[in-house]
Amino acid sequence: RKEVEQDPGPFNVPEGATVAFNCTYSNSASQSFFWYRQDCRKEPKLLMSVYSSGNEDGRFTAQLNRASQYISLLIRDSKLSDSATYLCVVNSYNQGGKLIFGQGTELSVKP
Amino acid sequence: GAGVSQSPSNKVTEKGKDVELRCDPISGHTALYWYRQSLGQGLEFLIYFQGNSAPDKSGLPSDRFSAERTGGSVSTLTIQRTQQEDSAVYLCASSSLYEQFFGPGTRLTVL
Numbered sequence: 001r002k003e004v005e006q007d008p009g010p011f012n013v014p015e016g017a018t019v020a021f022n023c024t025y026s027n028s029a030s031q032s033f034f035w036y037r038q039d040c041r042k043e044p045k046l047l048m049s050v051y052s053s054g055n056e057d058g059r060f061t062a063q064l065n066r067a068s069q070y071i072s073l074l075i076r077d078s079k080l081s082d083s084a085t086y087l088c089v090v091n092s093y094n095q096g097g098k099l100i101f102g103q104g105t106e107l108s109v110k111p
Numbered sequence: 112g113a114g115v116s117q118s119p120s121n122k123v124t125e126k127g128k129d130v131e132l133r134c135d136p137i138s139g140h141t142a143l144y145w146y147r148q149s150l151g152q153g154l155e156f157l158i159y160f161q162g163n164s165a166p167d168k169s170g171l172p173s174d175r176f177s178a179e180r181t182g183g184s185v186s187t188l189t190i191q192r193t194q195q196e197d198s199a200v201y202l203c204a205s206s207s208l209y210e211q212f213f214g215p216g217t218r219l220t221v222l
Binding site: 034036043044045046049087089095096097098099100101102103104 | 210213
């Protein structure tokens with residue numbers, strides 16, 4: 001079983017749709033969580049951190065459920081420019097602080 | 112700029128040759144990672160350096176791959192006797208606290 005698992009997609013949605021991505025992690029000692037975004041043929045970039053109480057940044061909402069070891073990302077009113085691969089990332093202190101990346105979920109927003 | 116830089120940006124080599132890829136992390140970042148990514152695939156973790164600790168080499172695919180980090184700064188990834196399956200984009204990232212910043216990558220093509 002992979003340490004961080006995501007649905008690879010692709011998710012094909014129309015502009016304006018709401019889309020949700022899920023991610024599960026296996027290491028219960030994980031302490032920090034993030035979503036990264038990777039555009040085609042570009043390097044990944046931090047989208048947002050995920051806090052225990054959940055957090056929102058504009059159209060993006062991240063949620064964490066430690067009991068279920070589950071992270072989510074919700075995108076509201078999706079734009080064409082949201083098309084990218086979204087990577088779930090987990091940091092576990094018992095692995096020397098190493099960040100573990102999921103394989104990514106591909107999103108394609110169509111007009 | 113003060114971002115992560117990598118060189119060369121592109122490298123074409125012949126099967127059986129050795130290659131060296133260089134990464135200049137952000138000044139002051141104690142953690143440095145190497146990944147590789149094949150077209151359309153997720154990030155594959157290779158090696159992780161954290162301060163003066165022994166590197167986590169658990170992702171290196173074979174003993175043809177090695178990496179070093181001199182003076183806690185610049186890192187070099189060496190691939191000996193390259194094979195066609197080594198063709199990929201090699202990404203370096205450095206981090207402070209918990210955010211990783213990626214370099215633009217080196218696109219390696221083995222003919």
